[in-house]
Each structure stands twice: as structure tokens, then as C-alpha cells.
Amino acid sequence: MSPFAAQGMTPVATPFFFYMLSGLAIIGGLLVITRRNAVYSALALIVTLLAVSGLYLMLYAPFVAGVQIIVYAGGIMVLFLFVIMLVNLERTVKERQFNRMWPVGLLAACALLALFLSVYEKGKGLFERSAYLNENFNTQNTQTIGVMLYGEAHRIGPYTFAFEIASLLLLVAILGAVIMAKKRI
Amino acid sequence: MSALTSYLGSTAGAPGTAGFAVLGWAVTPGEANNQLWALIYVLIIFAGVSVAVIAMNWIERKALAHFQVRLGPMRVGPHGLLQPIADAVKLLIKEDIIPAEADKFVFWIAPVIGLLAAFTVYTVVPFGPSQAVSDMNIGILFMLGVSSLGVLGIVMAGWASNSHYPLIGALRSSAQMVSYEVAMGLAVISAILMTSLNTDGTGYLSMIEIVQEQQRQGVWFIFKFFPLGLIAFVIFAVAMVAETNRAPFDLPEAESELTAGFHTEYSGLRWSLFMLAEYAAMIAVSSIAVTLWLGGWLRPFPNWLIGPVWPHEPVWDFIFALFPGLTFLGLGAIAVRGTVRMPKHPYFRIQTIGLGAFAAVLAGIGVLLLGIAIGANASGNANWLRASEGLSNVYWFVLKVAIFMYLYIWYRATWPRYRFDQLMKVGWKVLLPISLGVLIVTAMVGVIVS
């Protein structure tokens, strides 16, 4: 019995929710690339992101799900919508949606899919059930992520260095964007 | 029927009788996996928030009017009490106008998204130690995330109106909301930090746990590490006013500016959905502030004033339990005074009767609440005690949120509004550095203290 069931958190109708959320994510993704109107594409992308957030919830990672909503759906997509709405996209509505090279694109997508499948098959054994899962459920996901990113008990965690490097990278990107967009320095 | 009662009685932590079960569970229905009671809680909260929004509409008009030396609505119902209903009916029967080249689907869905975002937040708002629909362990994160989805509704509304001014107004509104979310988030983190100052160093994101942590630490977080908690609270209080686009940060909605805001082209029912979403968002962020800093449902001095007042009865708990009933009796008394002062003219007969009936209803509720409190104290029955305690919790929570609502109206009546660039300057250059500073200092003090 999983540690979660012991706490009284029995999952409910898992197959139904999984198929619904994944189906929603896939349909959203398809809508993103097939809509002529860029705003519709952005809205479909929001649907996809929210569905993925639901999938995170099903994986008992509520913190990641919450952060996905805040950062991705509530922040990044708002910025996307800003840009789409400020730029005049009348021209693109009249263009062809898919050009003549679509078989090549389909071939490339299938190759990517084959790559993912082979990685999954070969690497299934690498991701074992994590040791962190046996601890207290109530603070598990948030605390686990905190420990991995920041470390605990006077030691740095496994991903601390990568996290700090990534934030430095973001800082450089912000500075670059501000400098490029300002009218005078 | 037997399946129903067995279902009601079969979940973990349920008391014996189903009658007072609403307020007496040990754990929220979400955690107890009880879909029926979760649904009932959802309906109660939905109805409650809708009533609160309607009441807020009336209070805003009357309070604003009294600030401005006038009376406000007086005709529709005694002292304008039926004015919100008249407004709602008017909005419902208005013609549904959609601008000529507007995008119909997005035009329709924008207020719906705003409304969904504003109302979904109430899933985790804690009215008591087990009175929430579902106590997620990422409660505060969920609240911040879902309220940030409301920005999408505004952006889409501005774009779908296919007009220059609503688009600019919507983009300004959303830029403002996004900017102040940063300061809000940092202030929230300071409060969450304070929850981890306990023996095993575990902090909580869950709303109910935050309040219980305040109870365990014996101090509301607004007073903790004075003045750090207070500064974080003030930052959040300012940022939440900007987040909900209310005065003095309401330039995108102002009438005397060039852009009349994202809801210019919306009329009738759709506009009322936006207003509903705005008031619901106001109540939601006030709930966050109350939960994180003002001790949620805790009565004043929950740890100090315990036990008997004088060497013998009564007990402080009992005195505080009388407050809900006394409040309603007080409101009833005000209504009675209003009834007595009504003009003695045949035209006013219906209004006088109506106000008298309203006063009777308020007084009746007050008597009922008093009865529950006194009965709980007298009989010592577990169910009565739980009911009285649950009612007290809800009462103190709603009272604190109501104070915030009054403050919102007070700000609107008193202050001029900020220009947009000054508004953004305040958000980024003033609130953000201060909240970062408070966060760092709180962390340092927390490490030193523990």
C-alpha cells in the first residue's frame, strides 16, 4: 500500500483523470499549431499548461503544480498575450496555415517521438522510486524540492549549484533585455 | 436514505449525529474524501460569497455617500437595502451588446475566466480549523496562483473588445497586477518563514496550518518580531489594493482618464460578472491577509485570555463566544432605531414595515446565536460546544475580513489616484526592495532566535 493511501489519501478515478488531462493537453497542443488567430493559440497553450499542472498533481507533486500555474500560466502566458496583442498580426491571418513542406515536418516529429520512446525504454531503470517518498506526506513535495535546491543540515543539496547558475543566467537575460529595450542608456 | 446516513457517518472523524456535523468535523471534507460534504461546503461558500458581494455593493454605496456628506440610495427598499437587487435586475434585463468586429468567443469567455479565477480561490480559504472545502498542503500557493489567472481574463476582455482604449486599459491593468503580485509574493514568503519557527523547523503552506501555527506560537504574525511582521503586513495590504485595481491604484478604471478600462464595451450581465469577480477577488486577498497575519479565525488573545475571568465564572472563552450574538443584536438595534426614525407618512408605511422585519430577522439571528453560545456553556454537550466554537470561528474570520472591506471603501473615498507611471514606480522601486529587505531580515532574525 502506498504511503499516501495509509494517510487516507486514496486516489480517485485515476485512469479517468489521467486520460482526460492528457487528452486535454494533446488537444490543446494541436489547437496551438492549427489556429490562425494567434490569441486562440495562446489560449490553447494555457489550456495545455493547466492540464500539465493537473498531471503534476496526479504525481503527488502539488508544489510543482502550483508553481506551474503561477509562473507559466499566470506569468509567461500573460506576457505572450501582451506581445500578441500589441503587435499587429493582421497579415498572418491571411497566410496559408501549413506550407508544402509538411511531410518533412511530420517525418521530423516522428523521429523525435521515436527518440523519446527509445530513451524511455532504455532508461526506465534509472529513475527508481525516490527515497524521499517515505517521509511525512504533508510537507513532502515542497520540503523535498527545498532540500534538493538549497540543501539541508549544513550541506548543499544535489541541485544547488545548478539552481544558482540558472538564476545568474536569468539575471543576465533580464539585464540584456532591459538594455536592448531602453531608448537611451 | 440509509445509504446516505451511513455515508455521512462513515468517514473519518465524523461525530455521531449528522445534524450539527457541518461545523463539527475534525478534518475538512476534502481531506476526509467526503464528496458530498465538500459539495455542500462549496455551495455554502458560493452562496456566502455572493451574498457578501451584494452586501459589499450596498455598503460601498452607503459608506461612500456618508463620507461625501450625502445619503446614498434611500428609496429602493428602506435605506436602499434592496438597491443591489434592483441593480442586479437592471443589469440582467439589459440588452447584450457585442461590438461589431469583436471576437465573440473570447468576448464571452473573458468574464467567465475572471469569475472562475476569483471564485476557485475560495476552495482553500479557512473559516475554522476544519471549516474549509479542502485544506491543500499548498494552500497559499494555490491562492496566489489561481488569482494570477484572473489577469488573463482582463487581458482577454481588453483584446476582445476590438477597440483601442479598452486594449490599452486592459494592458495597463494587467501590467499593474503582475507588478504588484511580486511584492505580494515576497510579503507572503516573509509570513510563511515565520511559520517555520517551531521545534522541528517545518514551515507550512497550508492555510489552516498557518493559523494553527500562529496559535501554537502564541502570537499573530503581524506582531511577531515587531516591526517586521507589521511591515510585511503593510506591504501586502498596499499590494493587495493594487492587485484588485482599487483606489488609489484605479487609474485603468477611472472615468476621467482617456481610457475607461477593459470593461468599457461590456454591458449588462457580462459587466456584472466582472464586478462580481472584482469584489470576490477583494474578499479573497483580504482573506489571505487575515489568515497570514491576523490569526485567521482566532479570537483576540486566544492564548492569554483563557480560563476564568474572575476567580469564579465566567470563562473568557464564553465571553468571546457571546460576541456573534451580540453583534447581530447590535445590528438589529440599529435597524430598530432606523425604523423608529422613519417618517410617519402613509407613503413610508411599506418601507417602515420592511425595515422592521429586517430588524426582527437580525435580532432573531442574534438571539439564536446567543442561545447556542449560552446553551453550549450551560449544558456542556459536545455537539453544542462544537457548534458554538465553529460559529465563533466563522464570525471572527468574517469580522476581520469585513474590516478590510471597510478599509477599501475608506481608501476610495479619501485619496486621489496615482498616475500610471507613479503606480509602477511604487510597485517596483518602493515595495519590492522593502519586501526583499523584510524577507532577509526576518530570515536572519529567525535563524538567530531559534
Add this chain to the structure above:
Amino acid sequence: MNDTKAPANLDLETPEKTYLDSNELILNMGPQHPATHGVLRVILKLDGEKVLGTECVIGYLHRGVEKIAENRTYTMFNPYVDRMDYVAAVSNGLGYCQAVEKLLSVEAPPRANYIRVILTELNRIASHQLWLGTHALDIGAMTPLFYTFRDREEILKIFEKYCGARLTTHAFRIGGCQYETYAGFEKDVKNFLAFFPPKIDEYEELLTTNRIWLERTKKVGVISGKDCIALGVTGPVLRASGVKWDIRKAQPYANYANFDFEIPTGENGDTYDRYMVRMIEMRQSLRIIEQAVNGIPEGPIMAKVPKVIKPPVGEIYHSIEAPKGELGYFIVSDGSTQPYRVRVRPPSFVNLQALDTMVRGMLVADVVAVIGTLDIVLGEVDR
């Protein structure tokens, strides 16, 4: 701001697009707008949020008042004058009556002058109160509007008791006043003098030190004294830019030389200084009224003026300090009972020219504040 530029010739064609920012546009603050204090149309040329230039389109309230004057006798034209600056009608009447009296070489008796001064200063307070309420409302503070209108009622009650009208008073006649002060006039005025100073304190408490008010009004709409003089701007706008010029002191009329009061001036010429100047002016008006009401002489209220007014051939320009600035009347008489030409120099019309200089480089939200601070009345601008 060392030289004065005439308002720019706006290029109303398609704006050019610049790198990363194609935001030049022409925006129309139409005649129907909550913040233009009347039917004023302002065409703004914007670069994003910044104002590059403005052009005012006026004439929506033009009623041909000056042409009408040529077909009315001098006495018949008197009521028309109130309708120009309808907010402060008493001053209009004062200026016109004094101009015709100068043409006739007649002096109003001292008692009439004292009554005129009291009513004119009360009218100045009422006009400033209306300005304060609407100006604060434009900037976002809703409440001072109601307070100022409530207190303005006391002044309007006095007007109503005196001459029967609140708005377009027609209080004065050529040669003096028609109506004797009613029984209780001095008592009412003294009551008002006691009632009003705490009210000014109330308005100041709401606004003067409020941080948001300061940020919205300081350094907004700055105009230098030199620019003011070059554009012909008068009134509180001129005084807030540092120029100490008030016609009541410079060219006293109606016995103003008998009264002791001060002229407030500002330093920076921004919106905040204009606000402070008008607030202090309200208090100084109270001083004048107090001195006047304590010393009303006895005597006739009407000079010896013929029944049919036929001034000798000639022309006269007479100006007074209206609440909004220098209000001037240029009357040309050809010896008949009807004037040949009446030209009104309205202060709002001339002050409005300064709008362009004041809002260059400001943001759109400041345009509304600046229009409010100029205190224009379209009835006067358009006539």
C-alpha cells in the same frame, strides 16, 4: 523654457514609425469628456504616453454674446454678461457696470461699492470652491467635491436672498446697486465668516500634505513667469509663477484701496503652487469681506444715472480681477443707446493658450490635471 513658442502647427498626417516604438498617435479628447470642464475639444499628439503638442478646438459654446450687445441697450445687456463666466457671475456684472460707469464718467456711491466688494469676494470664494472640487475630482479625490459644494451653498443662499438668483445673479446696475441689503445681510455674512475658515482647513487637511496629491501636482504643468507674461496669462496662474500682479492692488477699483489684504504668490509655477495660491486667496477674501462688512457706510446705493443711458462718443477699456484672471471690457460707444462694440477679454480664453506650453513633455494623465488647474469656464472662452 527660455523662449516662448507659439503653439505648434500640428502635423496631422500619418505619424512615422520609429525603431521598436511606433507609438505616435493623434488622440482626441472630445467635446464630451468628463474632465474638460465644459465643451472643450483638445487634440493631443502623443508619443506613447508623452504629449508632444496640443491643439484646442473651441467654439462649441459660442452664443454670439458680443454681437448681441450691439443690438441691446446698455441696461438690457447687463443680464447677458452673467452668462459668460456662469460660475462667478457677480464679477462679470461688476466689470461691465464699472466699464459703462467710466464711459458715463459716473462714480458709484461708497455704500454701493462696499456691497459690490462683499458680493464680489463671496463670489470669488464660491468660484474657487467649485474649482477645488472639480480639480480634485479629476485627479481622483472624490470627496472634496461634495464638501466644497455643501459649503458653497451658504454663499449661494446669501446671493439668493439678496438678488433672487443663485447662479446668474444680475446683482449690480449701471451706477450702483439696485437692491438695498436685506435685513440680516450683515448677520449672514458674519456667520459665514465664522463658518468658513474651519472648512478651508478641512479641505487642506485632505489634500495639502497628502503624498499622492503632492506627486500628482508638484512639477506638473510648469510655466515660468516670463512665459506667462508673454502669453498674456493672468490671475492665480500668473501669481503662482512668481509674478506679483493683482489688478485689485495694481489698478484699484471699487474702493479696494481701502482694504488691507495680501497677494499670495508661488515660486515654481506648477499645479501645486496654483492650488496653494487659490487656497490662500480664499482666506484673503475672507479678510476683505470682514473689513468690508464691518465698515459699510450709510448713504445712497445708486448714483445719478439718466433713465436712458446714452454715453458720449468714445471708447473705454476697464478690467477687474475676476476669480479666474483679468476680465476686461472694451466698449466703444457711438453716442446712441446701444453700444457700437463690446469686446470682452475673458481670462479663461487667454489662459487656455498656455495649455500647450504647460503640457509639453507631460503624460496624458497630466493633461487632465492641467486643464483643471487653469480653471477655465467654457462659457467665457467661447462667449
